[in-house]
Amino acid sequence: MSLSRRAFLTQTGLIGCSLAASPLVTPVSFAATPGENRLIVIILRGGMDGMGVVTPYGDPNYAALRGALPFDGPQGAIDLDGFFALHPALAPLMPMWQAGQLAFAHAVSTPYRDKRSHFDGQDILEAGISDLSQGLSRDGWLNRMLQHYPGVTTETAYAVGRDALMVLNGAAPVLRWSPNADLALSPQALRLAEIVMAEDPAMAAALAKAYDLADSDGDPIAVEGGMDEMMAMVRQDMKGAAQGRTETRVAKFVADRLSAEARVAAFSLNGWDTHNGQARSLPRALGRLAQTLLALQADMAPGVWDRTAIVAMTEFGRTARMNGTKGTDHGTGGAMLMAGGAIRGGRVFTDWPGLSEADLFDRRDLMPTSDVRRYAGWLMPGLFGLSHGMVEGAVFPGVDLGADPGLLA
Amino acid sequence: MRFDPVLAEIRFGCGLSPFVPAPESVEALLAGLTAPDVVAERFPVETFEAFLPRVREVGRLRQIRRANRGTAEDDDAREAIQRLNQAARVESFKWMAAHIARRVETTAPLRERMAFFWADHFTATGKDSVLRRASSPYLESAIRPNMTGTFEDLLFEAVTHPLMVHYLDQAFSMGPNSQRAKVKKGRGLNENLAREVLELHTLGVDGPYTQTDVTELAELFTGLTHNFQKQGRAFNPNLSEPGTQTILGKTYGPDGAMRDIRRVLRDLARHPATARHIARKLAVHFVSDTPDPALVDDLTAVYRDTGGELMPLYRALLTHPASWDTDQPNVKQPFDFVTSALRALAVPPEVYLPLPERRFRVLFERPMVGMGHVWDKPDGPDGLPEEDSAWITPQGLAARLQWSMIVPQQLVPDLPDPRDFVRQALGRRATATLEFAAAAAESRADGIGIVLASPAFQRM
Structure with a gap:
């Protein structure tokens, strides 16, 4: 028998489909929200420091690791629940948190362990598999997931x-x-x-x-000014892309498409590899994330935000x-973010492992107590009617979804 | 259909040039593969052997960092590594420019196409630090000199190459009963290279192998590793699984080390499923996404009859009538497109070889990302997609069109008359509609752009 991963996945997919169609299996409510829900996946490349973003200041061992967390002044952390505090660069998202539309999962990771390579870590994150062996x-x-989207x-x-x-390949x-x-x-x-095509x-x-698309994404495609102006526009676009100032345009584009026929979108945000001077680099990356989420919310057509779940995930946490x-430096356990009107937020989901020396993974990293795939996976039945079997068998082969954390509003 | 010089240069070569005559015969095309490698001398790309000192230096600096955490020596070494990474990055775009120049200038165009075909079949890249820039040196050392012998020799060179061993996680794979596994609890076998060898490099995804074959091959491969501090290639018996392994019903070992790896690769290379897989891939890459089944059958037969001799296989490809069908021609991949445009415009190498990195990337590397090809960063070991649908996307086509309209003028101040260029770049393949459009454009730049973006130029 030939053993291809593709064939394997297709097969398990087919089994998932036929089970869902079988009258013996409780039907999932496809009709409850027929095709109106949205999912946005944001890949945070570089390894976001979960402990720096959602800080477990209430853990008795936290201060020994990173020093006391300041709460006062404009640079002060924002208390979330008496145990976790939000990084001040995410302060613009506090209205979202208070509205119950922003949540975090903490002490989570992909199944990737030990080597802490960006390349492998992102591959595993996007492939959604258990290991690379x-x-x-x-x-x-x-x-x-789309292969099971009705x-x-x-x-x-x-x-x-x-x-x-690669997450969408x-x-x-x-x-x-x-x-x-x-x-x-x-x-x-x-x-x-058009004529030659x-x-x-x-x-x-x-081409059509x-x-x-090009006409709908913010500026017209027809340029009257000639070659120099054309080159200047292209150069401006490239410069913007190189300097990472593209996020609000990306967010606006995603909001527009999801307000029309699209239901699923993915994009990435870079800048999380904070090896040096994290006090400067982390706020920059967080600022871009906050602006992206606010732009998504602001630019969506009325009612769309309420049907939207956003999940932002990274390849690993940091030391x-x-x-x-x-x-x-590169670590293991970290945090992921969920937002949108479809999320039942205002909470930090976690099975907190503690921060004493013995609690740490390899005595250096936050110990992961749950899998990022569980959280992404639990969004799918509610948003798109996928069965648990499809999620555990085809979307994230081998994952154990466990008990429903109740992510959706 | 039979051999035609214009189609030969477009489909099996690097595109029509106003200065380099199109090949006159199949023999002429084939002769280019074994002729002295003139363009490689003129436009050098660093060999992997010459690249290795960069890797060694990073290794040495990392040792310094480990021994001096948090000190000034640590900082200095970190900065030195950053400088090495930067230097390798700058060089990697010089090598990209050299690859472009080879395509634009060559009188042996099939060699350039075959080098990219095989480098893609055996996709390998580095995963950290300077190694991320090692793909061109790998192509230069492991692929380019080995394309005219037998498939089994090429297979061995590529699969055991230190960059491949690194890329597909073979370096630290250890047999469950190896000497090392007794010390390093919890570490063990990695099947990545073994699986890709069967699925991608030899038998193909539909080939007659099982999970057991994958595991046994992975066990046979244990010991195959790299040593960048020395010559690169290495075998470490401490990692090697003792005993024998059985792959596709044949037993290898015990303790044959590299000899067994050579034997199993030879047997895999000579397997009928490999013959068909390679035959089909050549036909799909050079002729059409849906090649005439007779072409695949006939290439498969030649491969089997010769035991995987590559020159007779190329000859069979070039002489087969179905290879000259023009019903369902392929779309050029981004690098084929960009380089054939420069060749058609006869852009002198002096124009783009000396460009500073930033300018070079604005003109070539970034636009190719838009077209779907990220230079030196493959999505995975299966390399670039063969199917046209992966390239003819809204974003990909927009990037081709935009590049066609603005970049040629940045390179050639006095662009040719589009009415002449359309004939010169396409010969009889120019359609009446295209000739009309080229003449109707309101500027030379637009006219050249329309020709380059047109289906007639985009397809091969």
């Missing part, structure tokens, strides 16, 4: 940005678009391109979609102690 799967978990179309899912976003159709990969052409060139149906269809350069 059998190599990498060719597809990502979000694409596998009535998936070419407009259902978007991979946004220049990032490869796979057999289900995914549109890829970067608002920064903009088109800027003379009006006549646009028309001539008309001789090739596949290219004509792709490209015009449609419990600060290092010699006022930063943190």
Whole structure:
């Protein structure tokens, strides 16, 4: 028998489908919210310091690891629940927290252990598999979820940005678009391109979609000013992309698409690899995350935010102690963020492991007590009607979903 | 259909050039593969052997860091590593420029295409520090000199190469009963390389192997590792699983070490499933996503009859009538497209070789990311997609169109007349509609851009 991972996943997928269709199995309420719910996955590349973002200041061993947490003044942490405190750079999200639309899961990680490589860690995070000892799967978990999404179309899912976003690789159709990969052409060139592409149906269809997307993402594609202006626009886009100031454009684009036909989107935010001077670098990354979430909320059509769940996850947490350069090194357990009107928030979900020397993983990292895949996985039945068997068998093969944490409002 | 110089240069070469004549015959195309490698001399890419000192230096500095945590020596070493990473990054774009120049200038275009075909079949890259820039040196040392012998030799060179061993996690895989496993509890076998060898490199995903074959092959591979401090290739008996292993019904070992690895790779290379897998991949890559089954059958037969001799296989590909079908032509991959555009415009190497990194990346590397090819950063060991649908996407096509319209003018101040260029770049393949559009453009830049972005130029 041939043993391909693809074939394996397809097979388990088929089993999942037929079970769901079987009258002997309790039907999942596909009809409850037919196709109106949204899921946004944000990959935080670089390894977010969960302890620095949602700080367990109430743990008796915390101060010994990182010093007493200041609460006063504009740079002071914001108490969440008497045990955890929020980093001040996320203060703009406090209204979301108070509205019960922002939550965190803490002491969580992927199943990745020991080597602490970004490359492998992100591969495991996006593949949604348990380890790399059998190599990498060719597809990502979000694409596998789409393969079980009822009535998936070419407009259902978007991979946004220049990032490869392996999490969306796979057999289900995914549109890829970067608002920064903009088109800027003379009006006549646009028309001539349409004329020549008309001789090739596949290219004509792709071009029509490209015009449609490029025109809807903030600035027009027809440029009257000639070559210099065109080059300047393209250079500006590239510069923006290189300097990471693209997040509000990405957020606006995602909000627009999800307000239309799209239901699933993924993009990534970089800048979490805070080895040095974390007091400067972490707030920058958090500021971008906060602006992204606020822009998503603000730019969605009325009612859409209430049907939206956002999950932001990273490849690993960072060391419990600060290092010699006022930063943190690659670790294990960390935090993930959930937001949106569909989330029952205002809570930090955790089975807190403690921070004494013996509680730490390898005596250096926050001990993970739960799997990020559990939280992402528990969103799927409620949002899209996937059965637990589909999630545990096909989307995240081998994961144990455990008890329902009650993530959805 | 039969050999045609224009289609030969477009489909099996690097695209039409106003200065380099198209190949006159199959023999001429094949001869280029074994002729002296003139463009490699003119436009050098660092060999892996020459690259190794960069890796060694990073290793030495890391030792200093470990021994001096939190001190000034630690800081100095960290900064020195950053400088080495930066230098390797800058060089990696020089090598990309050299690959472009080879394609634009070569009179042996099939060699350039084959080098990329096999480098993609045996995709390998580094996962940290300077090794992330080692893909071009790997291509130069492990692939390019080994494309005209037998598949089994190429397979052995690629699979046992230190970069592949590093990339597919073979380096620290240890047999469950190895000497090392007795000391290092909780560590053990890693099947990654073994699985990819069966699934990607030899038998193919539908090949006749089982999970047991994967595990046994992984056990046979234990001991295969790397030593970047020495010559790179290495075998460590302490990691090696004792006893024999059985793969596809054949037994290997005990303790044959590298000899057994060579034997099993030879047997896998000669397996009929491998013959079909390689035949099909060549046909799909060079001719069409849906090649004529007769082409795949005939290539498979040649592979089997010759035991995987590559030159007869290439000859069979080039002489087969179905290889010249133009019903369902492939779309050029981004690097094929960009380089064939430069070749059609005869952009002199002096224009792009000396460009500073930032400018070079704005003109070439970043646009190619938009087209879907991230240079030196493969999505996975299966390399670039072969299917056209992966390339003809809204974003990918927009990036091709935008590049076509603005970059040529940055490189060639006096662009040719689009009405001449359309014929010169495409020969008889230019359609009436395209000729009209090229003439109707309101600027030379737009006219050249329309020709380059057109289906006739995008397909091969």
